[in-house]
Amino acid sequence: MVLSLSPLPSRLLAAGLLASTLTPAMAQTAAPTLPGRASSQGWQVCHAMASDPAAQLACFKSWASSQLPANSPEPTLSAVPANPATGQPATQVLLLPAMNTEAPNGQPIGCKNDKYSALSKFWELQRGSDCDTFGIRSYRPISLAVVGSNSVNLQPGSPSAGHTALAPLPYKRTETKIQLSVRSKIAKGFLKRGPEDEDDHDSLWFGYSQQSYWQLFTAGLSRPFRNTDHEPELIYIYPHQIPLSGGWNYRLSGLGLVHQSNGQSLPLSRSWNRVYLMGAAEKILGQDSSLTLQAKIWDRMHEKAGDDDNPGIENYVGRAEVSGNWQINKTHSLGLTLRHSLRQQARGSARLDWMMAPMATPDYTGLRYHVQLFTGYGDSLLDYNRKRAVLSVGLSLVDW
Structure with a gap:
């Protein structure tokens, strides 16, 4: 059939x-x-x-449409500029919603987008320079350096009773310094926000920095960490775009609360708390060159006399700070930080930083050769009342 x-x-x-x-x-x-x-x-x-x-x-x-999450926006097509070498016309590029981490021209977006200024990218002052909340950002440089100084504190002391080391230790003036520092934006858009990329957004940050002096070359003492300072802080940033004379632009005001301590027990325990106000301005010099200027003034939070590990620390470390940075080009930068006690008996410190990218990888913005010269008080909490001159030479990671 x-x-x-x-x-x-x-x-x-x-x-x-x-x-x-x-x-x-x-x-x-x-x-x-x-x-x-x-x-x-x-x-x-x-x-x-x-x-x-x-x-x-x-x-x-x-089938492809079924793989997108529910209520996901449709993929969009964006044009890439024509290749100047070949003269080929612009190409359509598919940008999936969950993968849109680069602009159509291949440049990073948000806090890595070179369209925005250094301060705008660092503090994510505008919607277009935002990298959203709860990501890990660089703060102060993460560095490893060999240190030489004109003196080392063999028997640290403080005016508080029971806060002086019982016996001197044979520390060496040459040691190693390690600094770790990160921050994260934990909230945004309290008082300022908007839908356009150029709109300012205020933000709240949490930062943590740690600096250690390691007696790496003192084998007789089993190479101890001489001191480690811990510095958590909470920072609120309010953005501005206020033109100033000379091509400067006032970009932000801030309010911070910071605790600093070395985590040691008596007699070497040192700690204090302070609240500060800050402001920052910048001047664009060129595509890869700029000047930034930042000022802080702080007030120590009250502690009972019996709980004060380091009386009068603000008379040594200072009550105000001014820091400037010159981004000379993509590979070189110079920074200067000055602190002052704001009292007739002037104390404080000066710190000069020079950073240079390795010549083999000048376009890599993270790694830097780092030379630092410090003179004054407060290089570490244990040395808050001891004047030192310190030269550091090493490597740092910035803007990673």
């Missing part, structure tokens, strides 16, 4: 033949299907429609 079959669409015939060669369990997942049902069967069904390219393309489109 001969059976006569009416013509079937080629896409159903191909899928049916595929299903007939599979086991019953497999056929259930690869049964013939219309493109609109491809999402329930998988891309294998679409692959079996090779004899009908139009139907296969429709099937793959249906």
Whole structure:
């Protein structure tokens, strides 16, 4: 007996033949299907429609759409500028919602986008320079350096009773300094926000810095860490765009609360708390060159005399700070930080930083050779009341 079959669409015939060669369990997942049902069967069904390219393309489109999360925005096409070397026309690039980490021209977006100024990227002052909350950012440089100084504190002391080391230790003036520093934006858009990329957004940050002096070259003492300072802080940043004379632009005001301690027990325990106000301005000199200027003034939070590990620390470390940075070009920068006690008996410190990118990788913005010269009080909490001159030479990570 001969059976006569009416013509079937080629896409159903191909899928049916595929299903007939599979086991019953497999056929259930690869049964013939219309493109609109491809999402329930998988891309294998679409692959079996090779004899009908139009139907296969429709099937793959249906399956791809089913993979997007619910309520996800549609992918968008964005043009890439023509290649100046070849003169080829702009190309359409598909930017999926969950993968949109680069601009169409291949440049990083948000806090890594060079369209925005250094301060805007660092504090994410504008919507377009935002990298969202709870990411880990660089703060102060993460550094490893060899240190030489004109003196070392063999028997640290403080005016508080029981806060002076019982006996001197044979520390060496050459040691190693390690600094770790990170921050994270924990909230944004309290008082200032807007839908446009140029709109200012205020933000709240948490930062943590740690600096250690390691007696790496003192084998006789088992190479101890002479001192480690811990410095958590909370920072609120309010952005501005206020033009100043000379091409300067006032960019932000801030309020901070900071605790600093060395985590040691008596007699070497040192700690204090302070609240500060800050402001910062910048001047753009060129594509890779700029000047930034930042000022802080702080007030120590009251402590009972019996709980004060370091009375009068603000008379040594200072009550105000002014720091300036000159980004000479993409590979070189100079920074100067000055602190002052704001009292007739002037004390404080000066710190000069020079950073240079390795010549072999000048475009890599993270690694720097770092030379630092410090003179004054407060290089560490243990040395808050001891004047030192310190030269550090090492490597730092910035803007990672």
